[in-house]
Amino acid sequence: MLRFVRDNAPCSRADIAASTGLNKATVSSLVADLIDRRLVRETGLTENRVGRPATMLVLDGSPYASIGLEVNVDYLTAVAVDLSGERLLSWRRAFPGATATPAQAVAAVAALTRRVVNRMTKDQRQVLGVAVAVPGLIGTDGTVRVAPNLGWHEVDLAGDLAKALRDPGFPIQVENDANLAVLAEHRFGPLGGTPNLVYLTGEVGVGAGVILDGRLRRGGQGFSGEIGHIQIDPQGPRCRCGRTGCLEAVAGIGVLVSTTDPAEVESEIDEVVRRAKAGDAATLDQLATVGRDLGRGIAIAANLLDPDAVILGGYYVPLAPWLLPAAADQARALSIAADFGGCEIVASTLGYGAAALGGAARVLDSVDSGRLPSP
Amino acid sequence: MLRFVRDNAPCSRADIAASTGLNKATVSSLVADLIDRRLVRETGLTENRVGRPATMLVLDGSPYASIGLEVNVDYLTAVAVDLSGERLLSWRRAFPGATATPAQAVAAVAALTRRVVNRMTKDQRQVLGVAVAVPGLIGTDGTVRVAPNLGWHEVDLAGDLAKALRDPGFPIQVENDANLAVLAEHRFGPLGGTPNLVYLTGEVGVGAGVILDGRLRRGGQGFSGEIGHIQIDPQGPRCRCGRTGCLEAVAGIGVLVSTTDPAEVESEIDEVVRRAKAGDAATLDQLATVGRDLGRGIAIAANLLDPDAVILGGYYVPLAPWLLPAAADQARALSIAADFGGCEIVASTLGYGAAALGGAARVLDSVDSGRLPSP
Known part of the structure; x- marks a missing residue:
């Protein structure tokens, strides 16, 4: 209702x-x-x-706030929205996710959550819940099984956060970042309500969030969407995961930057954009190659899932003017359905906060599904 | 209820x-x-x-029959079940699907349907509906957009069948063969009720049926599951579809047989099985190679969808003792989730009639969803 x-x-x-x-x-x-x-x-x-x-x-919903957070290799993000999806707050903090221990991460996320909750309380809003995006494999029980780029194994982030916040009286959920980003697109994006969506995170890691028939599809164990590690080319380069020719190894953002310091990636990507805008031939060639390889991955998802749209997120967004045409050409060529099954490939408009915003969307989904706040 | x-x-x-x-x-x-x-x-x-x-x-349901049919390159199959899924009839007829025109196919399917309906009527059963499996891309409106191995383009099989049967008073549906086969597994197979299943047809063409969260996922246009044309190797052999390195071109049954006559495939596969049983080294090598390439395709589906099980159908079943170990090893090696995400790879036990049986399952699903026969 x-x-x-x-x-x-x-x-x-x-x-x-x-x-x-x-x-x-x-x-x-x-x-x-x-x-x-x-x-x-x-x-x-x-x-x-x-x-x-x-x-x-x-x-009404003015008395309520839904909070989404994201832990990533170089930042923490927090977003709060009211029941109608109105943005109340959107914060981004530098955070050394790649080197911090899980305990340090829990402390940092708890501190950020506390500040958001305090702000909401001051504004006379009751917090409906918190959902945290993590780039990794999240079990159906919410445990982070493995988050390679954070160096985490078997971290009960939801439980640890609840403890750090001393049982705050609202539910805390943990979910894969791509899964939450696609929920954000489905609820708040220009393609909102589109029943079949695939979202690709464009970071050093590449993950997919999959919505089919209007719902997030998490798979049997919650490990769906690991498109970054599908093999694009058996003769391709070695991936950080140890396998060969993974999509991430040929079309992840890491291919375009020389740094291994996550905090430096953003400025290096800015530099790639600058060179591409200036018409630098080597840069344009490299972007076209990465675009084509990205298109191979998109074609695989399209042949298997037949989505209405594929949305590129993260660093793919500033690079979309150069990546997207090559990716679309390749994906169309490798798609068995005529006219690419009517699927469109677009860049996300939700910005770097997409996964955190998806966390807030996830909390609103819980309310819509009947987990109502007490009167 | x-x-x-x-x-x-x-x-x-x-x-x-x-x-x-x-x-x-x-x-x-x-x-x-x-x-x-x-x-x-x-x-x-x-x-x-x-x-x-x-x-x-x-x-009760003893007064009812649900009918499934399959059109394939070398045979027609018909299955009838009662409301509880009890098999009432299971027929297989040779049929030159690869060379027959769509009109000839419609006439043959209509004739077979009429005989099944007559038998059911004689047994005092009312026919709840007919669903026909076709190896091809089927639009959400039931039109066969393209069935490459049958040589069909834009065939309104359901409409043509209804006309040929002179509006028989029961609904006629048309669906992709892999989609119906996975419905059969989900309702009647040993993994029945498993929420996340991928079924692979093991014919000259390879297709997938995908069930996630308990429901068939057809994608935006009904074209999901085209796993046969995902690119396994950009340096691989040419596929019949004109693309390069498709799963079908490296791990379809066509790789193992020399004939191009669909009617000869079964006996050639029997011969492969015979040689494998006799320990012929070249045959065992070839089966291991095909198994590994099949495993690459399975790994892609597993990384993207995280199913509880992958079921191999068609000619993969008699070859499973040799294909399955190689496929499982390769799929596990290329899967990012630990322990292959708990996914098992098994051979179907439903036989060559799986798609037709799935047609009957589809009709029962319609009844379960409220499309009740008149009292």
Whole structure:
């Protein structure tokens, strides 16, 4: 019902009854409950139609905040949104994720979370939940099984965070960064609501978030979307994972930069963009090669999943003017469906905070699915 | 409710109410409707428990038949099952699918369907529906967009069949063969009910059927599962599709046989099995190579989708003793998740009729989802 009001507000109780098939008494009682919890409120508006004028309902949610965070190799990000998705806060902090211990990371994330929560509390908002994006394999129980670029193995981040925050009274979830980024696209992006989406993180690591038939598909153990380690070329270069010819090794951002210091990647990518804009032939060649290899990976995902769109995130976004044409040509050539199955390849518009924003989206999804805050 | 009775029979109306959350009056009225339609019947059994003894319900469905068919390059298959999945009939006919025109195929499928329907009618069964498996790209509207091995383009098989059968009064669906085969595995196979399954057809063409979170995932246009044309090796051999290094070109059954006549494939595969059993070194080498390349394809699907199991069908089944170990070793080596994400690789036990059986499963799914026969 909350989802219906979000999508159709302002709407009347009769509209809800008509659409959900619930009878009017049930709708009235459920609406009263949502109003009690301040998730929905009545507006002064009435519908201009024949018959008794109806009181219209809209999302309230001003008393609530949903928080998303991201831990990555060189930064922490925090985003807070209200129930309608309005951005309340968006912070980014440098953080040495590649060298910090898990305990140091927990302390840093807990400190950042505390500051966000304090801000929300000061603004008289109740925190609905926190979801943290991590670049790694996350088990279905939320444990970080392995996050290679952070050097983590078997880290119970959600549990450790709850302890560090002394059982804060709101749920804490942990999820793969690509999975959360695709949720952000699905809820807040220009392709929002598109049922079949693949999102590719464009970092030194490459991961995919997969939405099919409107839902995140995590696979049996929660390990889906490991597109960075599909083999693009058995004769290709060695990957950091020890395997050969992985997508990450031929089309990850690491191919385009010389530094191994994550904190330096952003400025090196800025430099690549500058050279490409200046028409430097070697740079343009390299971008076209990386684009083609990226296209090979996209073609594999497209042949297997037939998505409506593939969205490129992270550092792929500033490089999209050069990567995208080569990637699209290659992907179309290797796709068995005519006209690439109608799939489009686009650059994300959600910025570097996509995964954190997806964390906030994930919390809102939980509320929409019935995990309501207490009245 | 039908699904609940199938999974939990014998069960009482109170069991249904408790599990579905519907109130007892609603359950009674719905059960009365299902009894009217002869989908459910009461048994003499009563539950041995404190309180008033309850009348137990079981699936009836003896008055119904669900029919699945498969059109392939060298045969037509027909399967009929009752509502509980009991096999009523299983026929296989030689058919020159690779050379027949679509019109000839429609006539042959219609003739076979008519014979199956007549048999069911004679047995006093009402036909719930027919679903036809085709090895090709099927649009979401059921049109066969392209079936390369049949030489079909834009064939409205469902419409043409309905015309040939003179509007038979039951629905006719058309679906990709791998999609139907994975539905058969999910409903009738030893891994039935496993939420995340990938099925690979082992024919001259290789296709995948993908079930994630318990449902077939068809993609945006219905073209998912085209694993046969993912590029395994950019330096690999030319594929019949014109591309290079496709999975089908390195690990399709065509690699193991010399004939181009589909009708000869089965006997040639028998010969390969015979040589492998005799320990012929060249044959064993070739099977190991094909197995490894198949493992590369499986690794890609596993990294991207994290299924609980990958099931090998078609001609991969008789060859499984030699293909499977090499495929499993390679897939495990190329999988980023530890211990291959808990995924198992197994040979199908449903035989060559898997896709047709999946057609029957698809019709039963429609009934379970509420497309009930008239009382």
